[in-house]
Amino acid sequence: MFSRLKKKFKYWQLMSKANQEKNSPPRKEKIPESTSELKEKLRQVFAECDDFRLREIIVGEKKFKLNIAFVDNLISRQAFNDNLLKPLMDPHLTALLPADNQDKIIAYLKENILNLAEIKEQTDFKESVQNILNGESVIYIEGSSTALVASIKGWEARTVQEPQTETVVRGPREGFVEDLGVNCALIRRKIRNPNLKMELRKIGQKTGTNICLCYLKGIADEELINEVKKRISQINIDAVLESGYLEEMIEDNPFTFFPLIGNSEKPDIVAGKILEGRVAIVCDGTPFALTVPYLFLETLQASEDYYTRSITSSILRILRLVSLFISLLLPGLYVAFLNFHQAALPLNFLLTIAASREGVPFSPFTEALFMGLTFEILQEAGIRMPRPIGQAISIVGALVIGEASVRAGLVSDPMVIVTAITAISTFILPPLQRMLPYFRLIFIILANILGLLGMVLGLIAIITHMCALRSFGVPYLTPFAPSSPLDMKDTLFRFPHWLMFTRPRALTWQETGRAKYRIDLASSIKNKTNLENRKKMKNDLAKNREG
Amino acid sequence: MIRDTRISGYQLSLLMMSFIFGSSAIVAPAATAGQDAWLAFILGWLGGLLLMWLYVTIYLDNPSRTLIEILRICFGKYLGSVLALLYIAYFLHLASFVFRDYGEYLTLTTYTLTPIAFTIGCFALLVAYCLKKGLEVTGRAAEILIPYLFIVAIIVFLTLIPEYELKNLTPILENGFAPVADSSLRVLTFPFGETVIFLMIFPALYSARKVERIAFLSVSIMGFTLLSITVREVLSLGPDLLIRLVFPPSISTELTPKIQFDPLIAVNLLLGGWIKITVCLYAAVVGITQLLGLDDYRHFVLPAAILAVGLSLWTFNNIFELMHISQKLYYYYVIPFQVIIPVFILVITKLKKVFKAK
Numbered sequence: 001m002f003s004r005l006k007k008k009f010k011y012w013q014l015m016s017k018a019n020q021e022k023n024s025p026p027r028k029e030k031i032p033e034s035t036s037e038l039k040e041k042l043r044q045v046f047a048e049c050d051d052f053r054l055r056e057i058i059v060g061e062k063k064f065k066l067n068i069a070f071v072d073n074l075i076s077r078q079a080f081n082d083n084l085l086k087p088l089m090d091p092h093l094t095a096l097l098p099a100d101n102q103d104k105i106i107a108y109l110k111e112n113i114l115n116l117a118e119i120k121e122q123t124d125f126k127e128s129v130q131n132i133l134n135g136e137s138v139i140y141i142e143g144s145s146t147a148l149v150a151s152i153k154g155w156e157a158r159t160v161q162e163p164q165t166e167t168v169v170r171g172p173r174e175g176f177v178e179d180l181g182v183n184c185a186l187i188r189r190k191i192r193n194p195n196l197k198m199e200l201r202k203i204g205q206k207t208g209t210n211i212c213l214c215y216l217k218g219i220a221d222e223e224l225i226n227e228v229k230k231r232i233s234q235i236n237i238d239a240v241l242e243s244g245y246l247e248e249m250i251e252d253n254p255f256t257f258f259p260l261i262g263n264s265e266k267p268d269i270v271a272g273k274i275l276e277g278r279v280a281i282v283c284d285g286t287p288f289a290l291t292v293p294y295l296f297l298e299t300l301q302a303s304e305d306y307y308t309r310s311i312t313s314s315i316l317r318i319l320r321l322v323s324l325f326i327s328l329l330l331p332g333l334y335v336a337f338l339n340f341h342q343a344a345l346p347l348n349f350l351l352t353i354a355a356s357r358e359g360v361p362f363s364p365f366t367e368a369l370f371m372g373l374t375f376e377i378l379q380e381a382g383i384r385m386p387r388p389i390g391q392a393i394s395i396v397g398a399l400v401i402g403e404a405s406v407r408a409g410l411v412s413d414p415m416v417i418v419t420a421i422t423a424i425s426t427f428i429l430p431p432l433q434r435m436l437p438y439f440r441l442i443f444i445i446l447a448n449i450l451g452l453l454g455m456v457l458g459l460i461a462i463i464t465h466m467c468a469l470r471s472f473g474v475p476y477l478t479p480f481a482p483s484s485p486l487d488m489k490d491t492l493f494r495f496p497h498w499l500m501f502t503r504p505r506a507l508t509w510q511e512t513g514r515a516k517y518r519i520d521l522a523s524s525i526k527n528k529t530n531l532e533n534r535k536k537m538k539n540d541l542a543k544n545r546e547g
Numbered sequence: 548m549i550r551d552t553r554i555s556g557y558q559l560s561l562l563m564m565s566f567i568f569g570s571s572a573i574v575a576p577a578a579t580a581g582q583d584a585w586l587a588f589i590l591g592w593l594g595g596l597l598l599m600w601l602y603v604t605i606y607l608d609n610p611s612r613t614l615i616e617i618l619r620i621c622f623g624k625y626l627g628s629v630l631a632l633l634y635i636a637y638f639l640h641l642a643s644f645v646f647r648d649y650g651e652y653l654t655l656t657t658y659t660l661t662p663i664a665f666t667i668g669c670f671a672l673l674v675a676y677c678l679k680k681g682l683e684v685t686g687r688a689a690e691i692l693i694p695y696l697f698i699v700a701i702i703v704f705l706t707l708i709p710e711y712e713l714k715n716l717t718p719i720l721e722n723g724f725a726p727v728a729d730s731s732l733r734v735l736t737f738p739f740g741e742t743v744i745f746l747m748i749f750p751a752l753y754s755a756r757k758v759e760r761i762a763f764l765s766v767s768i769m770g771f772t773l774l775s776i777t778v779r780e781v782l783s784l785g786p787d788l789l790i791r792l793v794f795p796p797s798i799s800t801e802l803t804p805k806i807q808f809d810p811l812i813a814v815n816l817l818l819g820g821w822i823k824i825t826v827c828l829y830a831a832v833v834g835i836t837q838l839l840g841l842d843d844y845r846h847f848v849l850p851a852a853i854l855a856v857g858l859s860l861w862t863f864n865n866i867f868e869l870m871h872i873s874q875k876l877y878y879y880y881v882i883p884f885q886v887i888i889p890v891f892i893l894v895i896t897k898l899k900k901v902f903k904a905k
Contacts, residue, residue: 340658341809341810343807343809344807346805346806450658450661450666451810452810452814453653453657453658453810453814453817454669456818457669457670457673459692460673460677460692460818460821461676464676464677464680464684464688465680467680467684467685467687467691468681475687477687480690481687481688481690482555482558482687
């Protein structure tokens, strides 16, 4: 059945590719030289677009007609007036405009009159329309098939704020915004290096959304970069409104619960990942940047780990792993132990549980399902609900479901505790938050069927599944499996920064020759000798003073 | 497909160790020797190292060839194919043995009401899934899961310390050397001799030169772990109980003060048995594919798993039959596969080399 689907899929892909090729090399369209023809054409394109503006001005003694086209509210009026209109309409400036040669006029306008940071020439009409839609102003010159594109974008946008999804106690508080340019600048400000490459692409046939590939040349794997470019170039989609669209189009395995592409709202996290040799994809219109390849390990890492002391952050990492297991297994374990392995529990503990379960009409399995479902509903309601009504959720959740169901004897106390601990543990791992409930459910069912053994069967199956996953060619569980001891320095323990000699082996590209990864040992030894020299100097100074 | 499979040395050693550990987790090896079980086990272990030397030498003489190909080279196309078929049947039979061991243990200790076919079937599904994903993926999963095996072994060994009684070791050689020798022969065939199956897996190793080191290291480490388990059982249960019990570890863990580790032992059995059956079925399906000159072994995974499950349910009527066969008859049955044919292979390859040199 699946092979049939696969064949169909392939057929669709081929068809869409053929269509694309049919549509592709878009024919160039010349910009009409006469004003009336141009106006007619623009009017055709922008028919019924009431936010489209065409400003006609007459410049210089020779009375050249210039048509400035732009979309209202996408440009900054202030800059438009000061930097575009003012110099063009100033008779002192335009007096020296060369007489007849159009090329000279364009050069003169560019070089002497327009005081703008970015200005470029455009010869294709369709492209110029695209420029207008991007928020640039296009200056059409009468009698010339070349237009000038002036970038005076300016629209209402959110300022850089602290992101709500990834809060930190220590660390930078700025977050990405919805504007691509600002986001790229935020990354560039972290990594001041010409090797940080930023490649712009346009995706989405209807929306024409800009995206930007950011990577550090020389550190990111060349093959990885090519793979990302290849996958992005194959995207054939109408609209990209959020980076989630891209994520779904380029990920390795669409039929898995595990996140295979990372996303982050914080420039420092993205910069850190780029420095480790990953490729970031910043998408216009969303504060969430994607990073590939994404390893399972990253769900346990937090940006703060690198800003606080290594010992504390190592302990926190282990805590996160423990909470992962709690949120995955605890309800299942509860069911398994109560159903099958009562003897394995210490007697007093068992008695306490039995006492609180007395009179509860449902089996542990039903209880676990009921409480899990309730919690998921509460959580989803809490997210979707308008802020002012949020209070109601906590009252309903805490009082009605927690307290009342226990008092009514429908749910036992231990089950409420189990659900609460599970829920809280889930929030420690934001990237996995959305998939954990399903696995929890699987484990509860397996625990009810085969007890602990069923759970271990499930665990083995899930781990095998994870081992089979790859994110852009990198095994998902690197560096645990396949294990690479050198990369263990940043896994469950975060080694101090001065002990991290090598970059992650699975990600980085060799700099020269055969070396698969670069050891920065040499430089660290140099630092050491510097230290020794300094010590020597200090000693000498002290001796001199004594003498 | 088969040639593409590549596993690292660490993965191979983990596979070998958990293969040897396999169902030995629940049946204390050399239990029939009573208080001298440790001595019998050590003898068997030394024999196991010798057998390992035999297999590794065979592999190094025929580098990057599986057992099926080696058999065909040594015995010619027809006899070789017949022997290969026998080996494949043996691998499937071995898988069914482990399935039944696992099912019986669970039915006897924890899941008394669950039908044995269901527990075995669930397990078989898991194994089939792992095999479909390939040996590489299974090797990677082993990297994460198998260290747990040793942790449990250490925990159980340490928590039982209060129950140990040194007088359980005496009298040494009460009934002479015969029972010890008999028991050590059993240890030799189960679990050490079964490593003949790795002749099917050695070709998947990345760096073939490491085979020797990895094989001996894993047999030594696992031998040591199993020795600790044997000593644990003898010290905590005493010889009388040890000889009579079917699954000694499940009883000895119940002796732990205040807590019961029985589920942990079952989990250990599951982990070891998972790798053991996966390796057995992998060897069987790869053997079939090579015998038929095909390319992809994945088509045979599910049929082979179902066949092994069926065998495990049909060959034995009850647990006593299983114990009787595995204790009394098993080693007559396997010695040709584990010792005699490999020795023939070794002799033939050496002779061929000598003749070629001339």
